[in-house]
Amino acid sequence: MSELLERAERILGFVEGGEEIEVYVASGVDTEVQSYQGEIEELTTSSSSGFGIRILNDTAGGARVGTAWAGSLDDEAIEKALREARDNATFATEDEFVAFAGPDGVDAVALTLTDDAVASTPLDEKIAMAIELERLVRSGDTRIRQVDSANYSDYIAEAAIASTTGIRASYARTGAFVSVEAIANDGGDDQTGWGLSAGRAPGELDVEKAAGDAIRRATRMLGAVKPKSFKCTAVFDPRTAATLFAIIGGALSGEAVVRGRSFFANRLGEIVAASSFTLLEDPTDPRHFSASVYDGEGLACRRNVLIEHGELKAFVYDTVSARRAGTVSTGSAVRGGIAGSPSAGCRALQSAPGDIDQAEILRRVGNGIFVESLIGVHSGVNPVSGDFSVGVTGLMIRDGQLAEPVREVTVASTLQRMLLDVAHVGDDVEWLPGSAAGQTVAIDNIAVSGT
């Protein structure tokens, strides 16, 4: 049994009559290096641990839950948190749907999501990767004027969940990343481009690819202009498409649905997207950097098909939102660290790959806009109404080829419309940090706002 799970179980020992306890314990070790002008600019090493406790009181009218958390694991913090969680529970509304997860008979899939190399790789080698990344970008093209930040980072994260309702789960994950932002200039305005590489361990990182991506993205934006407003097909590259999938995933949260905050509510079984579009949520696919054995309540993660050939098939649920919807958890509880309560959400989305590559998609689209970066996703997308408007940079598509760069434009539609307007899905799946993988996607009827 993991040490964290032992600690979680020990806290369960404080249970009092008439209550249930759920404990989430997490610890992490993080390293981050930033290189600037060939030297280490910042080096951060840290380790942290903490826990979140939920206390549930069964009452005649249902149950009440109170929560408390602390950024340490000492006895005093545990005693205080238990006291506060019990007090908080007394103020909650009695709710017949409130409950903790219990074992549901679904077996956890065995996944290897850790690599000892994160811990065993000498710090000097990690530092060298950040410095090399910066060097490659600066020397890779004479038009690179500046490298704002070149970073290496990694983490080792562990968590355990135990409850008096029978949950015993522990899991671990490692990750390593390099990322860089390049600023290019050839006499006119500056342009920027961002490159990254991600893996479970430092050895999996492709520093040259990250550097090359940043250089290519920055330099091909040089001379970008603001085009006239027009309506066209927009082709989203894998990175920006992943962001779109994550937004759609948010509206497919059973929590948003039962709270009356999703435009997908009451639409199960309906056609909500083009027939070429299938969206899966599968944290048991280890190619996702966010893959997980257990969800945020300690239930086994599982594969859920959310949209299949355009038909809305399912929402993702945690225990409470599922009970409110009259169904069972899909093993999709997510929690924002020790301070967060579980809620339903997606962590490993993937759109089923199509059978054509990006070049073929561009050829078939003929004329339109190719979107390479998004800005203002949090301010321009309303996941309740579905209104969608984001700033982008990218390139025009002319005669099936990438053409001149464009900047200071927005692309707009509604999420509902965009799903139905999916014209092509590429075969070029890119596994990315975050909650979704991406591939090239073409969407019709996009309003491009420029001059």
Added chain:
Amino acid sequence: MARGGEFAEVFVEDRTTSSAMLDQRRVEQLSSGHERGAGIRVVVGETTGFAHTADLSESGLLAAARAAAAVAREGGGGVREIALGPLRDHQSLATIQPDEVDKRRKIELMNHADDAARSEGSSITQVQVALGDSARHFLVANSDGLFSGDHQVRTRFNVSCIATGDAGMQTGYRPIAGTRGFELLSPEAVSEAARGAARQAITKLDARPAPSGDLPVVLAGGSGGILFHEACGHGLEADAILKQASVYAGKVGQLVASPLVTLVDDGTVEGEWGYLAIDDEGRPGARNVLIENGVLTDYMWDYLRSRKEGRLSSGNGRRQSYQHLPMVRMTNTYLLEGDSDADEIVAQTPYGVYVAQLGGGQVNTATGDFVFGMTAAFMIEDGKITAPLRDCNLIGNGPDVLQRVDAVASDFSMTPGTCGKNGQSVPVGTGQATMRLTGVTIGGAAA
């Protein structure tokens, strides 16, 4: 110091938070949290080493200090005595501390807001109210002998409403937030916020897609400070400047904006969301004029970068918590009032967009391109505010948009917000009076 430029700092923080939510009249997610720890940084030459720990014992702190100092790989050694000045601690502005508040009173206020929102109309189908407070005490000591502390109490109350109509759902949102205690919240204040959020959602039920393209834009007082936060605020932070990663680098003394623009970043506005007695490096909060009558006067500075430049910090060194390195951040950023009349500005705009509330934004400081989202907006036709518009982003280029300010009124007010930068979130305020831009690109979906 022996090799010039060496610097060390210890930052110790204790933070208690509480939060609660009312969703569809159910009180849920009552949570209390506590964290305490230290962040230690050591600077040698151009290199900063940083480590943090929740273990405040002597051995825990020494381990973190060793980790932070690991970057000083050559030379060093030896012990240097540092004479700390007497502790200069600061008290919070709160008259009612968070831990003195009966939770029943908080729930009453949330229920009060829910009632007020629903009283606006039966199309309100969902009301969510969130109340959170935090009490933070930190001490910071550095090798220059600085030894300061601050107690910061912040309180926040948000109302989110959804209205449902024939054409789907629309959202409304109002925050109340201040560097204050529970006294910030009154039944009247929360009721007004709730009604405002509800009305906003209901109004948008009739909204049409926003236009697409360049139009004059009038920003209502209080709504548009985020414009300056994004259009030039981030680009005036010294970290971006020193790396030549800002369109404003090298432009002090130059005309960068319309002469109507006098922009101030001011940590001293008592009680505002971005208020601080001292920043997270122990420097006093200050009122700094960034742009005066259109001329760029100065950038914002943190302690380390200003020390390198041989000048004083402007009190803009902030961090999310002891687990984060400080960097240059805004506090309360606002445009000084002008002398136009708000109604006149609208009346003198034949055709354009009136933005009643903005919802956040983002900027690329190197190119100056930025967006800000409008969450409550209307068409202006023949000098009158007419049809409501659906949410969308506006996009522009900072130096260009700053030149386009052609009227500023005198109905100043401020709005709280959360600013994210390099993965760290800090509370900030933004403010302005009603103002007009001669043209900005509206990113709507209408043809």
